[in-house]
Amino acid sequence: MEKPRIAIKGGHIIDPANGVDRQDSLFVAEGKIVALGAPSDGFTADIEIEVPGQVVCPGFIDLSVRLREPGQEHKATIDSETVAAARAGITTLCSQPDTIPVVDEPAVVEMIKERTQLVGKARILPIGALTQGLSGERLSEMSALKNAGCVAVGNASQPIATTLVLRRALEYATTYGLLVVIRPEDFWLKDSGCVHEGAVGTRLGLPGIPESAEVVAVAQALALVEQVGARAHFAQLSCARSSVLISRAQYDGVRVSADVSAHQLHLTEENIDGFDPMYHVNPPLRTVEDREGLRQGVARNVIAAICSDHQPHEEEAKRNSFPATEIGMASLETLLPLTLQLVDEGVLTLTQAIERLTVGPAKVLGIDFGTLIPGSAADVCVFDPGATWHIGRDTWSSRGLNTPYWGSPMKGRVSHILFGGIPVFKADI
Amino acid sequence: MSAQISNLQLKSDGGLRHFLAIEGLNKSLLTEIMDAAESFATVTEQNVKKFPLLRGKTIVNLFFENSTRTRTTFELAAKRLSADLLNINIAVSATTKGESLLDTIRNLEAMHVDMFVVRHAESGAAYFIAKNVASHISVINAGDGRHEHPTQAMLDMFTIRRFKKDFSTLRVAIVGDILHSRVARSQIYALNILEAREVRLIAPKTLLPHKVESLGVSVFPDLDEGLEDVDVVIMLRLQKERMNGAFLPSEHEFSSCFGLTEKRLRVAKSDVIVMHPGPINRGVEIDSQVADGPRSVILKQVNYGLAVRMAIMSMAMQPQGG
Numbered sequence: 149m150e151k152p153r154i155a156i157k158g159g160h161i162i163d164p165a166n167g168v169d170r171q172d173s174l175f176v177a178e179g180k181i182v183a184l185g186a187p188s189d190g191f192t193a194d195i196e197i198e199v200p201g202q203v204v205c206p207g208f209i210d211l212s213v214r215l216r217e218p219g220q221e222h223k224a225t226i227d228s229e230t231v232a233a234a235r236a237g238i239t240t241l242c243s244q245p246d247t248i249p250v251v252d253e254p255a256v257v258e259m260i261k262e263r264t265q266l267v268g269k270a271r272i273l274p275i276g277a278l279t280q281g282l283s284g285e286r287l288s289e290m291s292a293l294k295n296a297g298c299v300a301v302g303n304a305s306q307p308i309a310t311t312l313v314l315r316r317a318l319e320y321a322t323t324y325g326l327l328v329v330i331r332p333e334d335f336w337l338k339d340s341g342c343v344h345e346g347a348v349g350t351r352l353g354l355p356g357i358p359e360s361a362e363v364v365a366v367a368q369a370l371a372l373v374e375q376v377g378a379r380a381h382f383a384q385l386s387c388a389r390s391s392v393l394i395s396r397a398q399y400d401g402v403r404v405s406a407d408v409s410a411h412q413l414h415l416t417e418e419n420i421d422g423f424d425p426m427y428h429v430n431p432p433l434r435t436v437e438d439r440e441g442l443r444q445g446v447a448r449n450v451i452a453a454i455c456s457d458h459q460p461h462e463e464e465a466k467r468n469s470f471p472a473t474e475i476g477m478a479s480l481e482t483l484l485p486l487t488l489q490l491v492d493e494g495v496l497t498l499t500q501a502i503e504r505l506t507v508g509p510a511k512v513l514g515i516d517f518g519t520l521i522p523g524s525a526a527d528v529c530v531f532d533p534g535a536t537w538h539i540g541r542d543t544w545s546s547r548g549l550n551t552p553y554w555g556s557p558m559k560g561r562v563s564h565i566l567f568g569g570i571p572v573f574k575a576d577i
Numbered sequence: 578m579s580a581q582i583s584n585l586q587l588k589s590d591g592g593l594r595h596f597l598a599i600e601g602l603n604k605s606l607l608t609e610i611m612d613a614a615e616s617f618a619t620v621t622e623q624n625v626k627k628f629p630l631l632r633g634k635t636i637v638n639l640f641f642e643n644s645t646r647t648r649t650t651f652e653l654a655a656k657r658l659s660a661d662l663l664n665i666n667i668a669v670s671a672t673t674k675g676e677s678l679l680d681t682i683r684n685l686e687a688m689h690v691d692m693f694v695v696r697h698a699e700s701g702a703a704y705f706i707a708k709n710v711a712s713h714i715s716v717i718n719a720g721d722g723r724h725e726h727p728t729q730a731m732l733d734m735f736t737i738r739r740f741k742k743d744f745s746t747l748r749v750a751i752v753g754d755i756l757h758s759r760v761a762r763s764q765i766y767a768l769n770i771l772e773a774r775e776v777r778l779i780a781p782k783t784l785l786p787h788k789v790e791s792l793g794v795s796v797f798p799d800l801d802e803g804l805e806d807v808d809v810v811i812m813l814r815l816q817k818e819r820m821n822g823a824f825l826p827s828e829h830e831f832s833s834c835f836g837l838t839e840k841r842l843r844v845a846k847s848d849v850i851v852m853h854p855g856p857i858n859r860g861v862e863i864d865s866q867v868a869d870g871p872r873s874v875i876l877k878q879v880n881y882g883l884a885v886r887m888a889i890m891s892m893a894m895q896p897q898g899g
Contacts (some may be wrong), residue, residue, distance in 0.1 A: 350786040351600065353700040353724030353762055358787070422581035423701035467679050469702035471722070 151569045153177040153192035154419035159204035159530060164503035165510075165519035174204055176526040177233045179569030183522055195571070197564055199530050205502045206399065206518045207239025207527030207565060209509040210483065211329075211407050212383055213458040215241075216547075217274070218259060219248025224460040224547040227261065230269035232545035234573040236480045237505075237562040238456075239527035240517050245277040246304035252277035252288045254296035261297055266448050269323035269572045271406075271527075273513065275453050277327055278317050285313060287320050294324050302329030302383070305430065311368060318378040326512065328373075331383045331429065332390065333357075344386075344432040347482040349419040349520050354471065359387050366390045374402045374545035381512055382406040384457050386431035388441020395450040405512045408442050408449065410481060410486035413495075415439075419552070423481070425466045425473035426552035429457075443495045446504060453509035454501075459547020478548030481539070483560035488533055493557070498533070526569035535561035546574040585707055593893045595707045595716040598725045599766040607770055611735050613888035614881070621884060622656075622805040630891045631660035637682075639706075640719070641667045641697040646855060647719050647729075650879075651694045652885035663690070678702075679709060692894065693717070700724035700759075715893040723759050729854055730763030733883040734771060736807055736878050739792045740850050742831050744771040748846075750803050752835060753778040753813035753862050756786050756824075761813060762852045769793045779803035779835065783824040800835050805844045812837055812863045828861050838864045842872065850874045 153174040161172045162186060168184065175183040175191055182188060190254050210233070215223040233241055243260065245251035251260070264272045276298030280286045282294060284307050293301065301321055308314045312488055321328045338361045345356025365381060373380040382394060385408050394406050411429070416436050419427045427433060445451040459476025466473050487505060490496045496504070510518030512523040536559050537543050539551065566575040583601025588594045593606070617628075636655045638648050648664065655662045667681065685693070687842065692715045692787060695703045700722030707716040739864040741747055749768055755761045755778050768776045769792075776794045790796060799805030804810065815831060825831050842849065851863075851872045859865045 235765055345787045347788045347791040350788055351762075351792065353722055355700075355723070356787055422705050464677065467677065469678070469697065469698045469699040469705045469721075471701070472678075 151177070151179045152194040153197045154193065154571070155187070156195065156197045156199060156204055156528065156530065159199040159202045161204045161520065162502050163206060163501055163520040164499050165206070165507035166521050168520065169499055170212040173286070174520065174528065175567050176528065176566060179526055180526050180528050181520050181522050184520065199563065200533045201312040202526065202530050202563060203498070204504040204530050206520055207529045207567065208237050208483065208505040209240040209513070209518050210238045210480070211453050211455040211509050211512065212244045212409070213241045213243055213437050213456060213480065214246070214460065215243050216460060217247065217263065218256065220350065223465070226263045226272070227267050228545070229458070229460065230264060230267050230272070232480045233270040233315045234565050234567065235393050235545045235562060237484050237529040237531060237565060238487070239529070239565065240269055240479060241272050241275050241301060243272050244304045244514070245275050245302065246282060246306065250277050251275070251298070252280050252282070252293070254292050257293065257296035259296060268567070268570070270567060273297075273515070275299065276301045276573050278303040278321070278328065278546070279308065284309040287317055290321055290326055291324050294326055297385065299515065300327035300329050300381070302331070305331055306332070307333070307335035311372065314369065315372050315376065318372055318376045323375060328378055328380045329383050330369050330380055332362050332369060334361045334365045337364060339360035339555070342428065342432070343420050344417045344434045346417050346435055348421055350425065352420065354420070359389065359434070362387045362431060363389045363393065366393050366554065370394070370397050370402065372405060373531055379403045384409050384412070384431060384455070385442060385445070385451065386412055386434050386438060388438045389443055391445030391450055394561045395445065395448070398450060405452050406445070406457045407453035407509070407512070408446060408451050409479070410454050411457070411477060413439060413443055413446065413454070413490060414486055415552070420470070423470040425468065425470050426477060426550060428470055428473050428475055429477055430475045443490070446490070447495055447500070452504065453495050453512055454483070454487050454504045455509070456480050458544050458546070461550045463549065476550070477552065478546045478550045480546055481544060482551060482558065483559045484531060484562065488560040504521065526566050528564075529562060530564040531560060532564045533560050535559070537561050579627045584702055585621055585704070588612065592895060593889070595629065596889050596893055597707055597716065598726055599647045599727045599730050599763045599770065600725070602770060604770050607731070607767060609733055610885070610888050610892065611738055613892060614735050614885040617887045618657065618881060618884035623829065627657055627659060629659045630858055631655070631894055634660045634894060635689065636660045636662050637685055637690045638662065638664045639667060639685070639693050639695045639827060640665065641695070641702070642720070644696055644720070646898040650882045650886055651719060654890055657883070658887055658891055678705070681861050682706055682710060685779070686714065690714065692890065694719050696720045698722055701816060717889065717893060720759050723757055723762070725763045727763050728886055728889055729760050730767045731852070732878060732882040733811065733852060734767050735881050735885050736852060736874055737850070737880070739877070741872060744768070744773045745841065747773045747809060748775045748777065749773055749809040749811065750777040750779055750807045751813065752800065752803070752837065753781050753809045754784045754815055755783045755789065755813070755821060758813050762792070762812060765792050765794055777803050777807065781825065781835070786818070800815040800841060801844060804841060807845045808849060810842070810845060810849060810851045811838065812851065814854065814856065815858055815862050827837070832861050836862055836864065837867050839866050842867060852878055855860040855879065
């Protein structure tokens with residue numbers, strides 16, 4: 149396909165990777181950023197986009213999504229969810245390996261890549277399975293997975309059988325320079341828990357997942373990562389103490405990074421009062437103190453990325469008593485508004501907020517996206533930070549409607565998305 | 578606290594629409610339930626057994642978890658109120674064939690029933706059903722997971738009131754497996770709403786929920802200390818499977834530390850009453866001497882359970898403003 153030459157004018161360009169934060173124009177040709185400010189001689193735009201008052205920044209990078217394909221197409225598909233991603237300003241997504249079949253062999257990676265290219269709305273960087281079938285027992289063929297295009301390896305939400313297997317997996321991944329993604333959760337301490345073990349869970353009689361289920365797993369993994377010299381990333385933190393432990397390790401020079409889901413920075417255990425299954429997520433919503441600790445971690449860049457932890461479901465999955473419902477919320481399209489809310493609440497500057505959605509996750513993965521420096525891929529997000537919209541059928545693209553924010557007002561709306569220099573979304577205003 | 582649940586179970590005039598949880602209810606409503614139960618108990622004692630209050634109404638006992646005892650009292654209460662009754666044991670019925678909870682409810686609804694009495698292994702199940710039923714149907718929670726068992730707590734309060742009159746002077750000790758007990762949660766809420774002087778929990782730390790003090794109780798790890806000067810002792814049933822989950826080392830050790838005996842009861846008030854929601858494990862949480870002794874009101878509880886359930890069922894079926 150011929151890629152258009154595009155000029156985006158009048159916007160406020162924020163590119164944290166290069167310290168750009170000014171009113172200026174951006175020029176795109178042949179799928180790449182060609183210039184900021186003045187175009188090269190002889191540049192004529194096929195498309196001119198005037199965006200006064202709006203922010204122009206790199207397309208977002210989301211470190212954890214479930215696309216449900218292959219295997220659970222009744223929940224969502226690569227098609228439906230990459231369309232939702234484009235609407236959300238996200239141009240690069242890391243898909244979790246817990247599809248059916250599991251992403252533990254190159255053929256599944258190929259299939260996901262092919263399907264994604266066919267739709268052409270976003271880039272999917274699959275996370276490969278750390279163990280075969282995610283069983284936590286036998287190592288996956290990590291070399292083959294890397295060659296097929298996996299950006300990292302991880303075990304999704306599944307436990308690793310023993311600390312010995314985790315140690316070996318870290319060592320083996322390090323052989324191939326692969327990043328290991330760890331969702332820290334001690335299987336035994338989690339037990340049958342479905343909410344945070346705390347005052348609200350006690351009142352409602354819902355089995356709890358103690359803070360220690362996460363903190364013990366972080367501490368254990370940190371010791372192994374340090375010993376092995378691996379490169380590890382802690383995904384979807386929920387406890388303030390996890391952030392503190394990771395901060396100390398980073399200070400000591402251990403090569404670890406972390407992310408948190410946007411909803412975890414806003415919601416707490418109080419939200420489960422009333423048994424609303426839309427709040428049934430894992431890790432569970434924790435205390436106000438945990439939320440504050442995580443916010444501090446994000447502000448201090450201990451937690452370098454904010455992700456959606458998108459988990460779309462069909463309606464039936466959430467129609468049951470709380471513990472019997474499926475876990476997770478559909479959250480691609482609330483990622484930007486919830487992150488911008490942190491700016492309104494004084495937690496982050498606008499530049500920091502964009503950093504956590506762009507170059508922050510890019511550095512975690514060691515990829516070149518997430519910047520507007522000339523020569524890089526033209527993944528560009530234009531959004532109106534002040535525009536308010538309501539979540540509803542006509543403003544929502546994900547197949548999953550399982551969000552507790554359904555019907556709520558959201559501030560911050562994407563107006564244009566370029567993916568590799570091609571316009572893939574434009575808001576109808 | 579739990580405003581959503583209490584809003585759902587009350588009509589706009591403050592009367593009962595469902596009975597899902599004690600938490601969030603007020604003292605006057607609990608008193609009203611006990612007063613209504615009092616009149617049912619009195620006339621039943623005069624040998625009037627049947628009332629026409631729910632004639633023409635259909636009540637479904639919807640038990641997703643086996644419980645002969647609770648189901649039987651609800652069944653008897655429904656019959657005494659002249660309602661038609663259907664017993665459905667879902668533990669061996671539709672959901673094992675893959676039918677969803679909601680589909681089961683919809684099917685029964687289509688048969689024009691008026692009330693569901695629900696027992697379910699998961700916390701929040703009765704609330705979920707109440708939220709999804711047609712507007713003319715009442716839901717009574719007969720125990721949901723570890724959440725609440727509000728009718729049991731009401732019959733316990735009724736029993737206490739019959740023996741003790743004034744709650745504000747009472748020290749009540751609840752002993753045993755609090756963590757897994759929906760009965761204990763409902764009792765704690767009820768005792769606090771009725772302004773009992775003190776609610777004590779006596780248990781090893783493994784059988785206490787996290788941050789349990791936030792429920793308005795004081796915790797005693799030692800039975801002898803905890804029983805000192807109490808007016809009421811409520812013993813909870815210890816499930817045998819607690820040994821498997823590493824909650825306890827053995828029945829024997831639990832029994833020697835937390836089992837109620839005549840000797841240990843001596844530190845309590847001289848007119849102490851001993852209660853147990855049943856079924857009891859003799860020799861584990863309670864000695865036979867105590868269970869069958871003069872302080873025990875365990876069989877009275879069973880007896881009052883009927884009047885209390887009749888009261889709650891008839892109140893929940895009253896039309897708005899009626």
